Amino acid sequence: MSTVRLTMAQALVRYLAAQRIESEGQEMPLFAGVFAIFGHGNVAGLGEALYHVRDALPTLRAHNEQTMAHAAIAFAKAHGRRRMMAATSSIGPGATNMVTAAALAHANRLPVLLLPGDTFATREPDPVLQQVEHFGDPTITVNDCFRPVSRYFDRITRPEQLLTSLPQAIATLLDPEHCGPATLALPQDVQTFAYDYPEAFFAPRVHRLRRPQPDPRELEAAIAALADAERPLIIAGGGVHYADACARLADFAQTHGVPVAETQAGKGVLPDVHPCAMGAIGVTGSEAANRLAEQADVILAVGTRLQDFTTGSRALFERDDLTLVALNVGRFDSLKHRAVPLTGDALDGLTALDIGLAEWRASDGWRERAGSLKRAWAEVVARVTADDGRDLPTDAQVIGAVNRQAGEDGTVVCAAGGLPGELHKLWQCAGPGSYHVEYGYSCMGYEIAGGLGVKMARPEREVFVMVGDGSYLMHNSELATSVMLGHKLVVVVLDNRGFGCINRLQQATGGAGFNNLLADCRSVPEGAPKTDFAAHARALGCRAESVRGIAGLEQALVRARQASGTYVIALDTDPLPSTEEGGAWWDVAVPEVSEREQVRQAYAGYCEAKQRQQR
Numbered sequence: 001m002s003t004v005r006l007t008m009a010q011a012l013v014r015y016l017a018a019q020r021i022e023s024e025g026q027e028m029p030l031f032a033g034v035f036a037i038f039g040h041g042n043v044a045g046l047g048e049a050l051y052h053v054r055d056a057l058p059t060l061r062a063h064n065e066q067t068m069a070h071a072a073i074a075f076a077k078a079h080g081r082r083r084m085m086a087a088t089s090s091i092g093p094g095a096t097n098m099v100t101a102a103a104l105a106h107a108n109r110l111p112v113l114l115l116p117g118d119t120f121a122t123r124e125p126d127p128v129l130q131q132v133e134h135f136g137d138p139t140i141t142v143n144d145c146f147r148p149v150s151r152y153f154d155r156i157t158r159p160e161q162l163l164t165s166l167p168q169a170i171a172t173l174l175d176p177e178h179c180g181p182a183t184l185a186l187p188q189d190v191q192t193f194a195y196d197y198p199e200a201f202f203a204p205r206v207h208r209l210r211r212p213q214p215d216p217r218e219l220e221a222a223i224a225a226l227a228d229a230e231r232p233l234i235i236a237g238g239g240v241h242y243a244d245a246c247a248r249l250a251d252f253a254q255t256h257g258v259p260v261a262e263t264q265a266g267k268g269v270l271p272d273v274h275p276c277a278m279g280a281i282g283v284t285g286s287e288a289a290n291r292l293a294e295q296a297d298v299i300l301a302v303g304t305r306l307q308d309f310t311t312g313s314r315a316l317f318e319r320d321d322l323t324l325v326a327l328n329v330g331r332f333d334s335l336k337h338r339a340v341p342l343t344g345d346a347l348d349g350l351t352a353l354d355i356g357l358a359e360w361r362a363s364d365g366w367r368e369r370a371g372s373l374k375r376a377w378a379e380v381v382a383r384v385t386a387d388d389g390r391d392l393p394t395d396a397q398v399i400g401a402v403n404r405q406a407g408e409d410g411t412v413v414c415a416a417g418g419l420p421g422e423l424h425k426l427w428q429c430a431g432p433g434s435y436h437v438e439y440g441y442s443c444m445g446y447e448i449a450g451g452l453g454v455k456m457a458r459p460e461r462e463v464f465v466m467v468g469d470g471s472y473l474m475h476n477s478e479l480a481t482s483v484m485l486g487h488k489l490v491v492v493v494l495d496n497r498g499f500g501c502i503n504r505l506q507q508a509t510g511g512a513g514f515n516n517l518l519a520d521c522r523s524v525p526e527g528a529p530k531t532d533f534a535a536h537a538r539a540l541g542c543r544a545e546s547v548r549g550i551a552g553l554e555q556a557l558v559r560a561r562q563a564s565g566t567y568v569i570a571l572d573t574d575p576l577p578s579t580e581e582g583g584a585w586w587d588v589a590v591p592e593v594s595e596r597e598q599v600r601q602a603y604a605g606y607c608e609a610k611q612r613q614q615r
């Protein structure tokens with residue numbers, strides 16, 4: 001057996017560079033690159049190794065470990081989990097900065113390879129800088145924080161462990177069911193230790209995504225459940241995108257006359273103009289989708305985790321007389337909510353259902369009802385997103401302006417605040433690829449970094465990041481990375497001077513306006529200063545301007561489209577309104593006792609709403 005003597009870090013990057021993927025009929029590197037912030041713990045070992053493979057596996061310098069990992073995750077999501085990136089940090093704070101990103105990838109079932117540096121395996125120089133020292137267990141380091149938020153975790157304490165661990169990590173990243181973050185903690189001394197690795201380990205390897213086939217008996221039961229349906233509804237989740245099943249689902253819906261509602265991750269499966277597209281479902285859903293969900297006799301959930309925003313906290317459609325069929329690549333998800341499970345790939349599962357259901361169609365009355373609900377909802381969207389000339393526009397009006405400018409080739413990116421709910425309800429998708437909202441973890445600060453990852457994955461698209469003042473202030477430094485790398489973003493900052501959506505939630509649960517809007521926060525007597533977001537963005541190298549009202553925004557968006565680099569537009573918005581139409585109940589626990597009358601009233605309403613929740 002021929003071998004090659006390499007350090008553990010050299011072997012690691014060589015292996016990563018040799019992994020390839022077949023996607024869209026083409027073969028390409030599985031890893032597009034490695035985001036890296038060096039420090040002690042990765043600069044000498046992994047840094048030296050990355051230098052030597054920098055053409056095959058580019059290293060990209062970012063500004064914050066959490067957000068560079070967000071960019072890597074967004075890249076993978078925009079590639080439908082077929083391509084991905086790694087992110088490496090120093091030990092200690094660099095590593096723990098990535099824990100939030102790991103959780104985000106875990107919740108959203110998205111692949112990212114995390115390579116945090118770790119303290120010395122030999123422990124010879126202990127305690128080293130940034131080592132927290134666990135008194136009772138010297139095997140614990142801060143990287144153990146990654147365990148509950150990683151789908152695969154290992155600490156490589158000997159160089160030869162890579163031979164067995166790396167293939168498992170890659171398999172996890174590519175597994176449609178278990179997809180999520182893989183973390184390999186890399187003690188800094190072990191990164192530098194040499195070993196005689198078999199040459200064969202580094203042979204180029206072409207991966208193809210597995211498509212687990214549905215079990216024939218499960219399929220039979222699912223077909224039987226659907227064949228009796230007169231009032232069916234499909235709920236499409238992110239899994240439809242990841243299985244590349246959007247076109248198949250559109251055909252299935254059309255053939256069988258089934259209206260389709262979309263979750264946050266599923267939004268864009270159908271273009272909004274598709275006759276079966278009913279828009280968003282659930283707490284942030286359209287009137288059309290939610291009324292159908294209430295009245296459906298069978299719901300076919302495809303590729304969705306059925307989280308509380310989708311099910312209206314289990315009060316929207318989980319009636320005793322409803323049959324839920326769950327087509328999902330993961331048993332964990334297909335078994336939820338007492339569904340009739342159909343565990344398997346969404347594309348092949350839909351094909352099998354289509355064949356099995358033959359001439360079956362939803363009733364004429366149900367299809368007509370869906371059509372009229374769709375038309376009525378389109379009128380609502382047009383009304384609430386239209387400019388009425390006010391000085392402080394609503395989020396909905398800003399969404400309308402950006403949506404008009406985004407056209408066919410735009411992608412909107414968002415994650416937290418009031419915007420994701422409004423976008424889910426109101427954004428009109430041109431089709432798959434036009435909507436990228438991270439709402440599994442809804443992590444403030446994902447927006448700009450996520451936009452960067454989307455642009456890296458889809459350079460041909462114009463990427464529109466919509467971000468609140470709160471999220472912008474939490475994480476904005478990857479704007480500088482977008483400028484440095486030449487990955488253009490159009491960023492619209494909606495400055496409502498505070499955490500608008502949490503202020504609304506606080507009021508809805510009977511709370512006093514407190515510690516959310518800047519005006520309600522402890523501050524110097526003259527109040528919190530107004531942030532000049534445009535000046536801030538200019539300081540990071542962007543082109544930027546502040547505008548007033550929707551008319552000003554529309555003109556700025558035209559300039560932003562024409563610009564060659566990242567362009568930031570800031571405008572003041574109204575923190576109070578959100579779209580009343582559509583929506584469903586969301587379970588947010590209200591205090592059982594309080595001195596405030598408003599809380600007592602909210603609690604009474606809460607108890608009443610709880611009655612409708614299925615246990």
Ligand SMILES: Cc1ncc(C[n+]2csc(CCOP(=O)(O)OP(=O)(O)O)c2C)c(N)n1
Nearest residue numbers: 417418442444468469470471498499500501
């Ligand atoms: C990292 C993180 N911290 C806290 C929260 C809870 N949270 C959700 S939205 C929000 C406020 C967001 O403010 P902003 O970006 O200005 O959006 P707005 O609510 O004003 O639309 C907060 C604090 C979160 N989702 N993520």
Ligand SMILES: [Mg+2]
Nearest residue numbers: 468469498500
């Ligand atoms: Mg805000």
